[in-house]
Each structure stands twice: as structure tokens, then as C-alpha cells.
Amino acid sequence: LLSKCDDMTVEKMIPLQNDVHDKAAERFLPTLLVAMKTAKPKGDFELKLIEILNRWDYRANGDSAAPLIWLRWFYHYRIDVWDDEWSARGLDKRSGSWGYTSNNRRQPMLEVLEYITREHPESEWFDDQSTDNLRETRNDIIALAFRKTAAELKHRSGGRLEALAWSKNNQLHISSISGNSDWDRGGHSVPGNSFTLNPGSSGGHVGSGASWRMIVDFAHPSHSIGVYPGGQSSNPSNPHYDDLIPLWAQGKYAQLIMVDREDTLKKRGDFKTTQFTP
Numbered sequence: 001l002l003s004k005c006d007d008m009t010v011e012k013m014i015p016l017q018n019d020v021h022d023k024a025a026e027r028f029l030p031t032l033l034v035a036m037k038t039a040k041p042k043g044d045f046e047l048k049l050i051e052i053l054n055r056w057d058y059r060a061n062g063d064s065a066a067p068l069i070w071l072r073w074f075y076h077y078r079i080d081v082w083d084d085e086w087s088a089r090g091l092d093k094r095s096g097s098w099g100y101t102s103n104n105r106r107q108p109m110l111e112v113l114e115y116i117t118r119e120h121p122e123s124e125w126f127d128d129q130s131t132d133n134l135r136e137t138r139n140d141i142i143a144l145a146f147r148k149t150a151a152e153l154k155h156r157s158g159g160r161l162e163a164l165a166w167s168k169n170n171q172l173h174i175s176s177i178s179g180n181s182d183w184d185r186g187g188h189s190v191p192g193n194s195f196t197l198n199p200g201s202s203g204g205h206v207g208s209g210a211s212w213r214m215i216v217d218f219a220h221p222s223h224s225i226g227v228y229p230g231g232q233s234s235n236p237s238n239p240h241y242d243d244l245i246p247l248w249a250q251g252k253y254a255q256l257i258m259v260d261r262e263d264t265l266k267k268r269g270d271f272k273t274t275q276f277t278p
Helices: 010-017 023-039 043-055 066-088 110-119 138-157 245-249 262-268
Strands: 171-174 185-189 213-215 225-227
Touching: 010 213, 023 043, 023 066, 023 110, 023 138, 043 066, 043 138, 066 138, 171 245, 185 245
Parallel strands: none
Antiparallel strands: 171 185, 213 225
């Protein structure tokens, strides 16, 4: 992205850091939705989920339920494509062991799944090893994953689509390093998901992400901006303990004070010094 821009400015960098376009959804979802035309959704709830996805612009933000529906569908799809190969051989992927993460789950790269999904619907990898007399194809696995997703989300929401809104499910939760939950902060809706430049979650607590956003104007350092989900004070009773969190959650920034001399900073008069005496 940066190599294609000859005149990058602070104003142009802001939307890049806050980009919530889900490229994975753009690559996979059209194929998944076409497959469901032959599977035919069962019941009104499943039909509404498909309608929501058909209208989605692939942006993981706002009150649309599409980001959550897509992520849960893709989660089940990946498991249904790959995990039967492990089970058929009596192997355990051992969650938490070296090399295992919530994203890779010891599965082939997403590019491999994209390739067979888009180009090889009859690939042997789609055949479920647990069924002896059946030969599943891509569309069978896509439909199976969708049924699981619909059942999960219906139970989770009580059938209320508004409860699946991304803004209600992608919620910031910052844990204090002290381990004291009283000092935790959160409750802010944040955009983005695990496939966007501005990273969020997969539909739950957002406990990680772009923890420090900074844009430096090297031609005019005083124009530089930055933000992080916290505050300038480590004292939970201080108003500056968490006052930057709303800015961070909204994709906004604070002006950075950039000076080249200490006495310049002192002249501003808006700083404090803490002195520790043994």
C-alpha cells in the first residue's frame, strides 16, 4: 500500500490505520453464497442470515450482523474441511502446544483453502473421512458449516438478529497487568476483525489490536498524532488512567508534543514531574 503512494500524508494515513475492509470475506464469501443457492436455507432464520450477507459491503463495523455471521461460518468451514483428516488418523492437534494459534489451528495456509474453494470444488480434501459411504464435495461442507453457524447464532441471540450486530459483539476489554479486575477497562464497541488492517476480534472480547497508533509528519513534526488504549497515568484513580480509550476505540488521535529542546517543553507549562526519593 505504501509503495503505491508517492505523496503520503497524515490525512491519508489515518484511513489506512483504521481500514476495516475484510479482504478474506471478499475472496471467500461470494463462493460460499453461490454454494448455498443449491443447498437452499432451511427456515426463516437461515434465509435472513443469507440475505444479510448478500447485502454486506465487507466492512467489519456498525450494526450489521454480517461480520459475525461470516466469521462464525468461516470458522466452522475451516474446521469441517481440515479436522477430519486429523481425527481419521487418531491425531490430536494439541491446542496450546508450540506452533498452534487460534488463527492457524495447525491448518494449511488460507491461500490453500482459498485455492481449493474457488478452483477445485471436487477436491479430495472436502471428503469427510468420518463418513464411509459418502463422497462429500465443497458445497456439502459449505452447507454443513452454514447449518452449524445458523444453529449457533440462533441459540446465541434467541433468534433476534439485532443481537448479532457487530457493534454489540466486538467489545473492547483491556485487562490490567496487575491482575486486579477492578482496574480493567472496556465496554467500548470497536471496528475491525481478525482479517482487517485495523484488527479487532472474531466476535467477542477485543483484548489485542493496534495498541499504539502513531503517524509522524517528518516535514512538520508538530503535526504528528498518536493514540493508545490507556492513559498517561498508571494510577486507576487518576482521570488520565483511561481517558485515551474512547479516542482509540473511535479511530481518533491526540496531538503529539514534538520538541527538540527540553526548555521548549518547560515553557509550555503543561507537564508534570514525578521525583522518587529513596
